[in-house]
Amino acid sequence: CDIGSKEKEKTLAMIKPDGLLGNYTERIKDVIVDYGFSILREITTQLDQDSASRFYAEHSSKRFFPSLIKYMTSGPVLVMVLEKENAIADWRALIGPTDAYKAKITNPNSIRAMCGQDSEKNCVHGSDSLLSAQSEISFFFEDVSSALHLLSYLFASR
Ligand code: RTP
Ligand code: MG
Numbered sequence: 001c002d003i004g005s006k007e008k009e010k011t012l013a014m015i016k017p018d019g020l021l022g023n024y025t026e027r028i029k030d031v032i033v034d035y036g037f038s039i040l041r042e043i044t045t046q047l048d049q050d051s052a053s054r055f056y057a058e059h060s061s062k063r064f065f066p067s068l069i070k071y072m073t074s075g076p077v078l079v080m081v082l083e084k085e086n087a088i089a090d091w092r093a094l095i096g097p098t099d100a101y102k103a104k105i106t107n108p109n110s111i112r113a114m115c116g117q118d119s120e121k122n123c124v125h126g127s128d129s130l131l132s133a134q135s136e137i138s139f140f141f142e143d144v145s146s147a148l149h150l151l152s153y154l155f156a157s158r
Contacts, residue, residue: 010040012136017075019123020044024115025078027042028124030112034084035094041081041141047073050113054138064120071120079140088133091126098122 015028032039047055052072059065083090096107100116100123107113116122129131 006085008083008085010081010083010137011087011091011133013080013082013091015078015126016125017077018121019115020076022115024123026125028111037082037084037087038078040083043140044076046076049073064082067120080142081137086133088127088130092128094127095124
């Protein structure tokens with residue numbers, strides 16, 4: 001491979017219910033593509049209590065957890081696997097700080113400044129580490145693709 005070429009990295013991005021309701025999907029996707037990310041996978045789904053609680057399990061003891069689950073289950077979400085060099089950190093930088101109200105002041109060009117409202121309704125999610133990116137991608141995608149893989153393997157070996 002070329003000297004100086006860097007490994008691509010994958011991250012999980014999500015447009016939360018307020019982002020979909022506010023019709024921000026196309027604007028967010030334009031930003032994603034403008035910044036050089038490839039959208040490898042994409043699914044629109046409705047989280048239920050159980051799946052939202054498992055997805056945000058790290059926050060289960062926080063005061064804001066019940067409200068977070070109510071918010072995340074209030075409508076469909078659009079989940080994407082994004083790929084580029086340094087995708088995890090770059091996507092986190094692009095979405096801006098958790099509190100969208102603060103983002104409008106400190107990071108006015110961020111995605112949360114564009115479509116979020118406050119410390120909860122911040123319209124997008126991004127994985128925060130390599131480990132969480134891997135587990136969040138399998139949470140939504142790998143199970144299906146590995147099941148299909150296994151099926152095609154079983155079928156081919158008949
Ligand atoms: P995310 O996981 O959704 O990308 O957000 P994040 O890393 O920036 O923030 P995190 O601390 O992981 O919080 C997860 C989500 O919980 C809601 N939240 N509400 N009311 C509050 O003080 C509060 N703090 C966090 C937000 O929706 C946040 O994105
Ligand atoms: Mg987080």
